[in-house]
Amino acid sequence: MLAKGLQLTLAIIKPHVVCQPVALQDIRRMILAADFKVVRSERKRLSLPDAERFYSEHEGKFFYNRLTTFMTSGPIDLYILARRDGIKEWRKLMGPTKVFRTQFFEPETIRGKFGLSDTRNATHGSDSDESAKKEIGLFFPRFDFEGWHRDEEIHYRDEANLILDEEEFVHTIADNNNA
Ligand SMILES: Nc1ccn([C@@H]2O[C@H](COP(=O)(O)OP(=O)(O)OP(=O)(O)O)[C@@H](O)[C@H]2O)c(=O)n1
Numbered sequence: 001m002l003a004k005g006l007q008l009t010l011a012i013i014k015p016h017v018v019c020q021p022v023a024l025q026d027i028r029r030m031i032l033a034a035d036f037k038v039v040r041s042e043r044k045r046l047s048l049p050d051a052e053r054f055y056s057e058h059e060g061k062f063f064y065n066r067l068t069t070f071m072t073s074g075p076i077d078l079y080i081l082a083r084r085d086g087i088k089e090w091r092k093l094m095g096p097t098k099v100f101r102t103q104f105f106e107p108e109t110i111r112g113k114f115g116l117s118d119t120r121n122a123t124h125g126s127d128s129d130e131s132a133k134k135e136i137g138l139f140f141p142r143f144d145f146e147g148w149h150r151d152e153e154i155h156y157r158d159e160a161n162l163i164l165d166e167e168e169f170v171h172t173i174a175d176n177n178n179a
């Protein structure tokens with residue numbers, strides 16, 4: 001990938017935030033202020049098999065049951081985010097997994113502000129290119145990952161090419177030919 005290129009990541013806003021409109025709005029503002037572009041946005045209620053598939057790497061851990069149950073307890077928001085160094089930058093904005101340390105050491109991060117516990121830690125972010133591609137494929141099966149990089153990535157580099165739909169929380173490419 002070019003040094004200037006954007007990297008995609010999958011962000012999830014967990015159920016205890018989605019049901020709190022003020023908190024959700026704050027997080028959306030933090031996402032935009034950190035210069036992420038929102039390529040796709042969807043609200044969804046996960047089934048238990050969805051949640052178990054998504055968190056399969058944690059199967060057998062003591063928190064697996066509570067995590068999958070929690071993630072199906074209400075709607076979640078799924079965002080495909082684009083930014084230079086998107087995976088690392090989104091995890092930086094979220095803050096570390098363990099909320100009680102994070103509240104103390106990184107109180108200005110999303111998890112520092114909106115996390116309630118290690119399970120209910122407000123957000124998810126892919127941890128590598130490989131998992132971003134896999135996770136995006138799981139929740140946005142019709143999204144063409146390679147096609148986006150080939151045809152659309154360049155437009156998402158410059159805010160001036162984009163229109164933000166605040167209601168749907170998604171950026172689309174402006175049709176400048178009709179301007
Ligand atoms: N066998 C266990 C049980 C708990 N913990 C840690 O202790 C934290 C607090 O545990 P608990 O009180 O059960 O969590 P809750 O406050 O109920 O919150 P949640 O289930 O949402 O994490 C856990 O999240 C986990 O980080 C742990 O390391 N090992």
Ligand SMILES: Nc1ncnc2c1ncn2[C@@H]1O[C@H](COP(=O)(O)OP(=O)(O)O)[C@@H](O)[C@H]1O
Pocket residue numbers: 058063067096097118119120121123124125127
């Ligand atoms: N010790 C823990 N106690 C409770 N829940 C946990 C714990 N570790 C991880 N989790 C939950 O599992 C999710 C996935 O864990 P992990 O991939 O290690 O962290 P991250 O979400 O930061 O990538 C976390 O976001 C959190 O909700």
Ligand SMILES: [Mg+2]
Pocket residue numbers: 125127
């Ligand atoms: Mg993880």
